[in-house]
Amino acid sequence: MSKFKSYNINQLDKIPQLMLLDHRQMEDIRIVSEIYPFKTNNYVLENLINWTNVPDDPIFRLNFPHKEMLTELHYDQLKWGMRNMDEVSYRNLIHDIRLSLNPHPAGQVDHNTPYFLGEKLEGMQHKYRNTILFFPSHSQTCHAYCTFCFRWPQFVNEPGFKMQAKEIDPLVAYLRANPYISDVLLTGGDPMVMSPRILANYLLPLLEVKSLKVIRIGTKSLSYWPHKFVTDPEKDELLQLLGKVSAAGKHLAIMAHFNHYVEFETAVAQEAIFNLRKIGAEIRTQAPLLRNINNKVRIWSTMWERQVQLGCVPYYMFLPRDTGAQHYFAESLETALHIYRGAVQLTGGLCRTARGPVMSMTTGKVELLDIEDDVYQLRFLQHRNSALAFKTFRARGRNEQPKWFDDLACHDERYREFFADQDDYDRNEVQYGNISLQL
Ligand SMILES: *Cc1c(COP(=O)(O)O)cnc(C)c1O
Numbered sequence: 234m235s236k237f238k239s240y241n242i243n244q245l246d247k248i249p250q251l252m253l254l255d256h257r258q259m260e261d262i263r264i265v266s267e268i269y270p271f272k273t274n275n276y277v278l279e280n281l282i283n284w285t286n287v288p289d290d291p292i293f294r295l296n297f298p299h300k301e302m303l304t305e306l307h308y309d310q311l312k313w314g315m316r317n318m319d320e321v322s323y324r325n326l327i328h329d330i331r332l333s334l335n336p337h338p339a340g341q342v343d344h345n346t347p348y349f350l351g352e353k354l355e356g357m358q359h360k361y362r363n364t365i366l367f368f369p370s371h372s373q374t375c376h377a378y379c380t381f382c383f384r385w386p387q388f389v390n391e392p393g394f395k396m397q398a399k400e401i402d403p404l405v406a407y408l409r410a411n412p413y414i415s416d417v418l419l420t421g422g423d424p425m426v427m428s429p430r431i432l433a434n435y436l437l438p439l440l441e442v443k444s445l446k447v448i449r450i451g452t453k454s455l456s457y458w459p460h461k462f463v464t465d466p467e468k469d470e471l472l473q474l475l476g477k478v479s480a481a482g483k484h485l486a487i488m489a490h491f492n493h494y495v496e497f498e499t500a501v502a503q504e505a506i507f508n509l510r511k512i513g514a515e516i517r518t519q520a521p522l523l524r525n526i527n528n529k530v531r532i533w534s535t536m537w538e539r540q541v542q543l544g545c546v547p548y549y550m551f552l553p554r555d556t557g558a559q560h561y562f563a564e565s566l567e568t569a570l571h572i573y574r575g576a577v578q579l580t581g582g583l584c585r586t587a588r589g590p591v592m593s594m595t596t597g598k599v600e601l602l603d604i605e606d607d608v609y610q611l612r613f614l615q616h617r618n619s620a621l622a623f624k625t626f627r628a629r630g631r632n633e634q635p636k637w638f639d640d641l642a643c644h645d646e647r648y649r650e651f652f653a654d655q656d657d658y659d660r661n662e663v664q665y666g667n668i669s670l671q672l
Protein backbone atom coordinates (compact mmCIF):
# COMPACT_ATOMS: atom_id res chain seq x y z
CA MET A 234 0.00 0.00 0.00
CA SER A 235 1.24 3.46 -0.88
CA LYS A 236 0.79 6.44 1.38
CA PHE A 237 0.11 9.84 -0.15
CA LYS A 238 2.81 12.40 0.49
CA SER A 239 2.62 15.81 -1.13
CA TYR A 240 5.30 18.46 -1.45
CA ASN A 241 4.77 22.19 -1.59
CA ILE A 242 7.27 24.89 -2.47
CA ASN A 243 8.72 25.00 1.07
CA GLN A 244 9.51 21.30 0.90
CA LEU A 245 11.59 21.32 -2.29
CA ASP A 246 14.67 20.32 -0.30
CA LYS A 247 12.90 17.16 0.81
CA ILE A 248 12.48 15.87 -2.74
CA PRO A 249 15.48 13.57 -3.20
CA GLN A 250 15.14 13.42 -7.00
CA LEU A 251 15.76 17.16 -7.26
CA MET A 252 19.41 16.61 -6.30
CA LEU A 253 19.80 16.13 -10.04
CA LEU A 254 19.06 19.78 -10.73
CA ASP A 255 21.61 22.51 -10.53
CA HIS A 256 21.39 25.62 -8.39
CA ARG A 257 20.00 27.76 -11.23
CA GLN A 258 17.16 25.33 -12.03
CA MET A 259 16.16 25.21 -8.37
CA GLU A 260 16.11 28.98 -8.19
CA ASP A 261 13.86 29.12 -11.28
CA ILE A 262 11.37 26.78 -9.64
CA ARG A 263 11.32 28.95 -6.52
CA ILE A 264 10.88 32.21 -8.42
CA VAL A 265 8.13 31.01 -10.76
CA SER A 266 6.31 29.43 -7.80
CA GLU A 267 5.90 32.87 -6.30
CA ILE A 268 3.25 33.46 -8.97
CA TYR A 269 1.88 30.03 -9.79
CA PRO A 270 0.95 27.35 -7.28
CA PHE A 271 3.30 24.39 -6.90
CA LYS A 272 2.49 20.95 -5.59
CA THR A 273 3.65 17.45 -6.45
CA ASN A 274 3.54 14.08 -4.71
CA ASN A 275 5.43 10.85 -4.14
CA TYR A 276 3.52 8.87 -6.79
CA VAL A 277 4.27 11.39 -9.53
CA LEU A 278 7.91 11.68 -8.47
CA GLU A 279 8.49 7.93 -8.28
CA ASN A 280 6.36 6.63 -11.12
CA LEU A 281 5.54 9.22 -13.77
CA ILE A 282 8.67 11.31 -14.17
CA ASN A 283 11.58 9.74 -16.00
CA TRP A 284 14.43 11.45 -14.16
CA THR A 285 17.02 10.56 -16.79
CA ASN A 286 15.09 12.83 -19.15
CA VAL A 287 14.77 15.91 -16.89
CA PRO A 288 14.14 18.80 -17.52
CA ASP A 289 12.52 17.82 -20.82
CA ASP A 290 10.46 14.98 -19.41
CA PRO A 291 6.77 15.78 -20.09
CA ILE A 292 5.56 15.05 -16.56
CA PHE A 293 8.41 17.05 -15.05
CA ARG A 294 7.26 19.96 -17.25
CA LEU A 295 3.69 19.30 -16.20
CA ASN A 296 4.47 19.53 -12.48
CA PHE A 297 7.53 21.71 -12.04
CA PRO A 298 7.40 25.39 -12.93
CA HIS A 299 10.12 26.65 -15.25
CA LYS A 300 11.57 29.99 -16.05
CA GLU A 301 9.97 30.55 -19.46
CA MET A 302 6.51 30.52 -17.88
CA LEU A 303 7.20 34.09 -16.83
CA THR A 304 8.16 36.96 -19.07
CA GLU A 305 11.72 38.08 -18.63
CA LEU A 306 10.53 41.30 -17.05
CA HIS A 307 8.40 39.55 -14.42
CA TYR A 308 11.14 37.06 -13.74
CA ASP A 309 13.72 39.80 -13.17
CA GLN A 310 11.36 41.88 -11.04
CA LEU A 311 10.69 38.91 -8.78
CA LYS A 312 14.30 37.90 -8.53
CA TRP A 313 15.27 41.43 -7.56
CA GLY A 314 12.27 41.96 -5.29
CA MET A 315 12.82 38.74 -3.39
CA ARG A 316 16.19 40.03 -2.21
CA ASN A 317 15.64 43.76 -1.98
CA MET A 318 12.00 44.60 -1.30
CA ASP A 319 10.27 44.79 2.04
CA GLU A 320 7.54 42.19 2.66
CA VAL A 321 4.60 44.44 1.80
CA SER A 322 6.01 45.79 -1.46
CA TYR A 323 7.03 42.29 -2.48
CA ARG A 324 3.49 40.93 -1.82
CA ASN A 325 2.10 43.81 -3.89
CA LEU A 326 4.45 43.00 -6.73
CA ILE A 327 3.26 39.38 -6.71
CA HIS A 328 -0.36 40.50 -6.63
CA ASP A 329 0.16 42.92 -9.55
CA ILE A 330 1.90 40.32 -11.67
CA ARG A 331 -0.93 37.84 -11.02
CA LEU A 332 -3.52 40.42 -12.01
CA SER A 333 -1.66 41.09 -15.25
CA LEU A 334 -1.94 37.40 -16.18
CA ASN A 335 -5.68 37.44 -16.85
CA PRO A 336 -6.52 35.32 -13.80
CA HIS A 337 -10.17 34.87 -14.79
CA PRO A 338 -10.35 33.80 -18.39
CA ALA A 339 -13.85 33.13 -19.64
CA GLY A 340 -15.23 35.21 -16.75
CA GLN A 341 -14.97 32.25 -14.38
CA VAL A 342 -15.95 34.18 -11.31
CA ASP A 343 -18.30 36.90 -12.56
CA HIS A 344 -20.25 35.37 -15.38
CA ASN A 345 -22.83 32.66 -15.77
CA THR A 346 -23.66 32.32 -12.10
CA PRO A 347 -27.26 31.11 -12.04
CA TYR A 348 -30.05 32.71 -10.02
CA PHE A 349 -32.75 31.02 -8.01
CA LEU A 350 -35.64 33.01 -6.53
CA GLY A 351 -33.56 36.15 -6.92
CA GLU A 352 -30.55 34.67 -5.11
CA LYS A 353 -27.21 34.23 -6.79
CA LEU A 354 -26.01 30.62 -6.53
CA GLU A 355 -22.32 30.95 -5.65
CA GLY A 356 -19.89 28.29 -6.77
CA MET A 357 -21.98 27.25 -9.75
CA GLN A 358 -21.88 28.07 -13.42
CA HIS A 359 -24.77 27.59 -15.77
CA LYS A 360 -23.54 28.62 -19.15
CA TYR A 361 -24.86 25.97 -21.52
CA ARG A 362 -28.47 24.94 -21.44
CA ASN A 363 -28.09 21.30 -20.40
CA THR A 364 -25.12 21.33 -18.08
CA ILE A 365 -24.39 23.02 -14.80
CA LEU A 366 -20.95 23.22 -13.21
CA PHE A 367 -20.65 22.85 -9.46
CA PHE A 368 -17.46 23.70 -7.51
CA PRO A 369 -17.64 21.97 -4.10
CA SER A 370 -15.81 24.00 -1.48
CA HIS A 371 -14.07 20.80 -0.36
CA SER A 372 -12.39 20.26 -3.69
CA GLN A 373 -10.38 23.44 -4.03
CA THR A 374 -7.11 21.58 -4.41
CA CYS A 375 -5.62 18.69 -6.42
CA HIS A 376 -3.24 15.79 -5.72
CA ALA A 377 -0.61 17.80 -7.61
CA TYR A 378 -0.75 21.00 -9.66
CA CYS A 379 -0.31 21.31 -13.40
CA THR A 380 1.93 24.13 -14.51
CA PHE A 381 -0.44 25.24 -17.28
CA CYS A 382 -3.64 25.07 -15.23
CA PHE A 383 -6.18 27.79 -16.02
CA ARG A 384 -7.59 27.33 -12.52
CA TRP A 385 -4.29 28.47 -11.00
CA PRO A 386 -5.84 31.51 -9.26
CA GLN A 387 -8.05 29.20 -7.23
CA PHE A 388 -5.01 27.62 -5.60
CA VAL A 389 -3.16 30.74 -4.50
CA ASN A 390 -4.17 32.77 -1.50
CA GLU A 391 -5.62 35.81 -3.21
CA PRO A 392 -8.94 37.10 -1.95
CA GLY A 393 -11.63 37.06 -4.64
CA PHE A 394 -9.82 34.50 -6.80
CA LYS A 395 -11.88 31.52 -5.63
CA MET A 396 -15.28 30.17 -6.49
CA GLN A 397 -16.87 27.53 -4.35
CA ALA A 398 -20.19 26.19 -3.13
CA LYS A 399 -20.61 24.90 0.41
CA GLU A 400 -23.97 23.21 0.05
CA ILE A 401 -25.70 21.05 -2.49
CA ASP A 402 -29.31 21.94 -1.51
CA PRO A 403 -29.51 25.12 -3.60
CA LEU A 404 -28.36 23.12 -6.63
CA VAL A 405 -30.99 20.45 -6.01
CA ALA A 406 -33.69 23.11 -5.79
CA TYR A 407 -32.43 24.75 -8.96
CA LEU A 408 -32.40 21.43 -10.82
CA ARG A 409 -35.98 20.71 -9.75
CA ALA A 410 -37.07 24.13 -10.99
CA ASN A 411 -35.21 23.66 -14.29
CA PRO A 412 -35.83 20.05 -15.30
CA TYR A 413 -34.33 20.54 -18.76
CA ILE A 414 -30.86 20.43 -17.13
CA SER A 415 -29.59 16.93 -17.84
CA ASP A 416 -26.00 17.09 -16.57
CA VAL A 417 -24.24 18.19 -13.39
CA LEU A 418 -20.48 18.47 -13.62
CA LEU A 419 -18.62 18.40 -10.31
CA THR A 420 -15.33 20.15 -10.67
CA GLY A 421 -12.71 22.05 -8.66
CA GLY A 422 -9.73 21.68 -8.16
CA ASP A 423 -10.30 17.99 -8.11
CA PRO A 424 -13.45 16.56 -6.48
CA MET A 425 -11.56 13.29 -5.96
CA VAL A 426 -9.49 14.86 -3.19
CA MET A 427 -12.63 14.59 -1.05
CA SER A 428 -13.15 11.70 1.31
CA PRO A 429 -16.05 9.40 0.38
CA ARG A 430 -18.01 10.72 3.35
CA ILE A 431 -17.78 14.34 2.18
CA LEU A 432 -18.30 13.44 -1.47
CA ALA A 433 -21.46 11.56 -0.46
CA ASN A 434 -22.93 14.80 0.92
CA TYR A 435 -22.70 16.32 -2.54
CA LEU A 436 -23.51 13.25 -4.59
CA LEU A 437 -26.38 11.46 -2.85
CA PRO A 438 -28.90 14.34 -2.90
CA LEU A 439 -28.40 14.59 -6.67
CA LEU A 440 -29.53 10.99 -7.11
CA GLU A 441 -32.98 12.01 -5.88
CA VAL A 442 -33.47 14.46 -8.74
CA LYS A 443 -35.49 12.56 -11.32
CA SER A 444 -34.83 14.88 -14.24
CA LEU A 445 -31.06 14.65 -13.84
CA LYS A 446 -29.53 12.14 -16.24
CA VAL A 447 -25.78 12.51 -16.02
CA ILE A 448 -23.32 13.20 -13.24
CA ARG A 449 -19.84 14.02 -14.41
CA ILE A 450 -16.81 14.31 -12.18
CA GLY A 451 -13.82 16.16 -13.57
CA THR A 452 -10.64 14.67 -12.14
CA LYS A 453 -6.95 14.11 -12.61
CA SER A 454 -6.76 11.57 -9.80
CA LEU A 455 -6.29 8.67 -12.24
CA SER A 456 -2.98 10.32 -13.14
CA TYR A 457 -1.90 11.93 -9.90
CA TRP A 458 -3.21 9.46 -7.30
CA PRO A 459 -4.79 6.31 -8.78
CA HIS A 460 -4.34 4.60 -5.38
CA LYS A 461 -7.54 6.42 -4.49
CA PHE A 462 -9.43 3.66 -6.33
CA VAL A 463 -7.07 0.75 -5.64
CA THR A 464 -5.30 0.67 -2.27
CA ASP A 465 -6.42 3.67 -0.19
CA PRO A 466 -8.12 2.61 3.06
CA GLU A 467 -11.38 4.22 1.94
CA LYS A 468 -11.39 2.89 -1.61
CA ASP A 469 -14.20 0.37 -1.03
CA GLU A 470 -16.38 3.05 0.48
CA LEU A 471 -15.59 5.32 -2.45
CA LEU A 472 -16.32 2.71 -5.12
CA GLN A 473 -19.56 1.77 -3.36
CA LEU A 474 -20.62 5.40 -3.30
CA LEU A 475 -19.83 5.91 -6.98
CA GLY A 476 -21.61 2.64 -7.77
CA LYS A 477 -24.80 4.13 -6.36
CA VAL A 478 -24.92 6.62 -9.22
CA SER A 479 -25.39 4.02 -11.93
CA ALA A 480 -27.54 1.92 -9.60
CA ALA A 481 -29.83 4.97 -9.34
CA GLY A 482 -30.18 4.88 -13.12
CA LYS A 483 -27.89 7.79 -13.87
CA HIS A 484 -24.85 7.94 -16.08
CA LEU A 485 -21.66 8.47 -14.12
CA ALA A 486 -18.97 10.02 -16.28
CA ILE A 487 -15.45 10.34 -14.96
CA MET A 488 -13.97 13.17 -17.02
CA ALA A 489 -10.37 12.08 -16.76
CA HIS A 490 -7.61 14.50 -17.51
CA PHE A 491 -4.60 12.78 -19.15
CA ASN A 492 -1.88 14.85 -20.79
CA HIS A 493 0.38 12.00 -21.83
CA TYR A 494 0.09 8.24 -22.17
CA VAL A 495 2.79 7.65 -19.53
CA GLU A 496 0.12 8.66 -17.00
CA PHE A 497 -1.87 5.47 -17.52
CA GLU A 498 0.92 2.99 -18.13
CA THR A 499 1.42 2.15 -14.45
CA ALA A 500 -0.24 -1.00 -13.11
CA VAL A 501 -2.04 0.98 -10.42
CA ALA A 502 -3.52 3.48 -12.91
CA GLN A 503 -4.84 0.64 -15.05
CA GLU A 504 -6.32 -1.08 -12.03
CA ALA A 505 -8.00 2.18 -11.06
CA ILE A 506 -9.55 2.43 -14.52
CA PHE A 507 -10.67 -1.18 -14.28
CA ASN A 508 -12.23 -0.68 -10.82
CA LEU A 509 -14.15 2.38 -11.96
CA ARG A 510 -15.50 0.67 -15.03
CA LYS A 511 -16.58 -2.28 -12.90
CA ILE A 512 -18.93 -0.11 -10.85
CA GLY A 513 -20.57 1.26 -13.99
CA ALA A 514 -18.61 4.48 -14.52
CA GLU A 515 -17.81 5.60 -18.04
CA ILE A 516 -14.39 7.23 -18.33
CA ARG A 517 -14.06 10.03 -20.87
CA THR A 518 -10.71 11.64 -21.43
CA GLN A 519 -9.65 15.19 -22.17
CA ALA A 520 -6.50 17.28 -22.20
CA PRO A 521 -5.09 20.45 -23.62
CA LEU A 522 -2.46 20.40 -26.34
CA LEU A 523 0.72 21.79 -24.78
CA ARG A 524 4.09 22.76 -26.13
CA ASN A 525 6.91 20.93 -24.35
CA ILE A 526 4.49 18.32 -22.97
CA ASN A 527 2.38 16.64 -25.66
CA ASN A 528 2.77 18.57 -28.94
CA LYS A 529 3.42 15.54 -31.14
CA VAL A 530 1.09 13.63 -33.44
CA ARG A 531 2.35 10.29 -32.11
CA ILE A 532 1.75 11.21 -28.49
CA TRP A 533 -1.92 11.88 -29.20
CA SER A 534 -2.51 8.90 -31.45
CA THR A 535 -0.84 6.57 -28.93
CA MET A 536 -2.73 8.20 -26.09
CA TRP A 537 -6.13 7.74 -27.76
CA GLU A 538 -5.42 4.20 -28.92
CA ARG A 539 -4.31 3.08 -25.48
CA GLN A 540 -7.26 4.83 -23.84
CA VAL A 541 -9.72 3.03 -26.11
CA GLN A 542 -7.93 -0.23 -25.42
CA LEU A 543 -8.35 0.37 -21.68
CA GLY A 544 -12.04 1.13 -22.13
CA CYS A 545 -11.92 4.93 -21.98
CA VAL A 546 -13.63 7.24 -24.46
CA PRO A 547 -11.56 10.11 -25.94
CA TYR A 548 -13.55 13.32 -25.63
CA TYR A 549 -11.70 16.64 -26.05
CA MET A 550 -8.41 18.03 -27.24
CA PHE A 551 -8.38 21.55 -25.83
CA LEU A 552 -6.11 24.48 -26.46
CA PRO A 553 -4.59 26.18 -23.41
CA ARG A 554 -6.67 29.14 -22.26
CA ASP A 555 -5.69 32.77 -22.40
CA THR A 556 -4.40 33.00 -18.86
CA GLY A 557 -1.17 32.55 -16.95
CA ALA A 558 1.60 31.07 -19.06
CA GLN A 559 -0.42 30.60 -22.26
CA HIS A 560 2.42 32.27 -24.17
CA TYR A 561 4.64 29.37 -23.17
CA PHE A 562 2.27 26.45 -23.68
CA ALA A 563 0.17 27.39 -26.71
CA GLU A 564 0.82 26.17 -30.23
CA SER A 565 -0.51 28.13 -33.20
CA LEU A 566 -3.99 27.16 -34.42
CA GLU A 567 -2.38 25.84 -37.57
CA THR A 568 -0.04 23.50 -35.68
CA ALA A 569 -2.86 22.41 -33.40
CA LEU A 570 -5.03 21.44 -36.36
CA HIS A 571 -2.11 19.61 -37.92
CA ILE A 572 -1.51 17.60 -34.74
CA TYR A 573 -5.19 16.82 -34.18
CA ARG A 574 -5.70 15.65 -37.76
CA GLY A 575 -2.44 13.77 -37.93
CA ALA A 576 -3.33 11.87 -34.78
CA VAL A 577 -6.90 11.13 -35.83
CA GLN A 578 -5.67 9.85 -39.19
CA LEU A 579 -3.44 7.30 -37.44
CA THR A 580 -6.23 5.85 -35.33
CA GLY A 581 -9.29 3.65 -35.72
CA GLY A 582 -12.85 4.96 -35.61
CA LEU A 583 -13.33 4.45 -31.88
CA CYS A 584 -10.59 7.02 -31.18
CA ARG A 585 -12.30 9.60 -33.34
CA THR A 586 -14.79 10.55 -30.66
CA ALA A 587 -12.10 13.05 -29.61
CA ARG A 588 -13.13 16.53 -30.69
CA GLY A 589 -10.60 19.21 -31.27
CA PRO A 590 -8.81 21.47 -31.34
CA VAL A 591 -11.30 23.19 -29.04
CA MET A 592 -11.09 26.58 -27.33
CA SER A 593 -13.22 27.07 -24.25
CA MET A 594 -14.07 30.75 -23.99
CA THR A 595 -16.45 33.22 -22.46
CA THR A 596 -19.22 32.71 -24.97
CA GLY A 597 -18.71 29.06 -25.79
CA LYS A 598 -16.58 26.13 -26.83
CA VAL A 599 -15.38 26.59 -30.37
CA GLU A 600 -13.89 23.90 -32.57
CA LEU A 601 -11.43 24.63 -35.34
CA LEU A 602 -12.52 22.65 -38.41
CA ASP A 603 -10.22 23.78 -41.16
CA ILE A 604 -7.82 26.45 -42.36
CA GLU A 605 -7.56 27.31 -46.03
CA ASP A 606 -5.73 30.31 -47.43
CA ASP A 607 -5.93 32.11 -44.10
CA VAL A 608 -9.67 31.45 -43.85
CA TYR A 609 -10.51 29.71 -40.58
CA GLN A 610 -13.58 27.48 -40.53
CA LEU A 611 -15.02 27.05 -37.07
CA ARG A 612 -18.09 26.00 -35.21
CA PHE A 613 -19.30 26.31 -31.65
CA LEU A 614 -19.86 22.93 -30.00
CA GLN A 615 -21.46 24.83 -27.15
CA HIS A 616 -22.60 28.41 -27.06
CA ARG A 617 -24.15 30.61 -24.42
CA ASN A 618 -26.92 31.02 -26.95
CA SER A 619 -27.63 27.42 -27.94
CA ALA A 620 -29.09 28.50 -31.28
CA LEU A 621 -25.57 29.34 -32.44
CA ALA A 622 -24.13 25.88 -31.76
CA PHE A 623 -23.18 23.53 -34.57
CA LYS A 624 -23.28 26.14 -37.34
CA THR A 625 -20.06 26.64 -39.24
CA PHE A 626 -18.69 30.14 -39.62
CA ARG A 627 -15.56 31.78 -40.87
CA ALA A 628 -12.81 33.99 -39.56
CA ARG A 629 -9.52 35.38 -40.71
CA GLY A 630 -6.30 35.82 -38.79
CA ARG A 631 -5.56 39.15 -37.14
CA ASN A 632 -1.85 38.34 -37.02
CA GLU A 633 0.73 36.02 -38.53
CA GLN A 634 0.23 33.17 -36.10
CA PRO A 635 -3.20 33.06 -34.47
CA LYS A 636 -3.17 31.02 -31.28
CA TRP A 637 -6.53 31.81 -29.76
CA PHE A 638 -9.96 33.01 -30.79
CA ASP A 639 -9.02 36.61 -29.97
CA ASP A 640 -6.41 36.43 -32.72
CA LEU A 641 -9.22 35.90 -35.22
CA ALA A 642 -11.54 38.47 -36.77
CA CYS A 643 -14.97 38.03 -38.29
CA HIS A 644 -14.62 37.02 -41.94
CA ASP A 645 -17.67 38.88 -43.16
CA GLU A 646 -20.87 40.39 -41.78
CA ARG A 647 -22.88 37.20 -42.10
CA TYR A 648 -20.95 35.79 -39.16
CA ARG A 649 -21.05 38.80 -36.88
CA GLU A 650 -23.17 37.12 -34.17
CA PHE A 651 -20.51 34.46 -33.58
CA PHE A 652 -18.15 37.20 -32.47
CA ALA A 653 -20.41 38.81 -29.88
CA ASP A 654 -18.65 38.97 -26.55
CA GLN A 655 -19.84 38.22 -23.06
CA ASP A 656 -20.45 41.90 -22.39
CA ASP A 657 -23.25 41.83 -24.92
CA TYR A 658 -24.90 39.09 -22.90
CA ASP A 659 -24.37 40.91 -19.64
CA ARG A 660 -25.87 44.12 -21.00
CA ASN A 661 -28.97 42.18 -21.90
CA GLU A 662 -28.98 40.41 -18.54
CA VAL A 663 -29.00 37.09 -20.26
CA GLN A 664 -28.59 34.71 -17.37
CA TYR A 665 -30.06 31.31 -16.74
CA GLY A 666 -32.55 31.28 -13.92
CA ASN A 667 -32.84 35.04 -14.04
CA ILE A 668 -34.73 35.67 -17.23
CA SER A 669 -35.21 33.42 -20.20
CA LEU A 670 -32.37 33.17 -22.60
CA GLN A 671 -33.67 35.14 -25.56
CA LEU A 672 -31.39 37.45 -27.48
C1 LIG B 1 -17.00 22.65 -21.00
C2 LIG B 1 -18.11 23.17 -20.22
C3 LIG B 1 -19.28 22.41 -20.04
C4 LIG B 1 -19.47 21.04 -20.64
O1 LIG B 1 -19.59 21.08 -22.04
P1 LIG B 1 -19.82 19.74 -22.85
O2 LIG B 1 -19.73 20.11 -24.29
O3 LIG B 1 -21.16 19.23 -22.49
O4 LIG B 1 -18.74 18.79 -22.44
C5 LIG B 1 -20.29 22.98 -19.30
N1 LIG B 1 -20.18 24.21 -18.75
C6 LIG B 1 -19.07 24.97 -18.92
C7 LIG B 1 -19.02 26.33 -18.31
C8 LIG B 1 -18.00 24.47 -19.66
O5 LIG B 1 -16.91 25.22 -19.80
Ligand code: SF4
Nearest residue numbers: 375378379382422453
Ligand atom coordinates in the same frame (compact mmCIF):
# COMPACT_ATOMS: atom_id res chain seq x y z
S1 SF4 C 1 -5.46 18.63 -11.87
FE1 SF4 C 1 -6.81 19.93 -13.11
S2 SF4 C 1 -7.52 21.57 -11.76
FE2 SF4 C 1 -5.74 20.55 -10.78
S3 SF4 C 1 -3.97 21.75 -11.41
FE3 SF4 C 1 -4.17 20.10 -12.91
S4 SF4 C 1 -5.45 20.96 -14.56
FE4 SF4 C 1 -5.66 22.29 -12.77
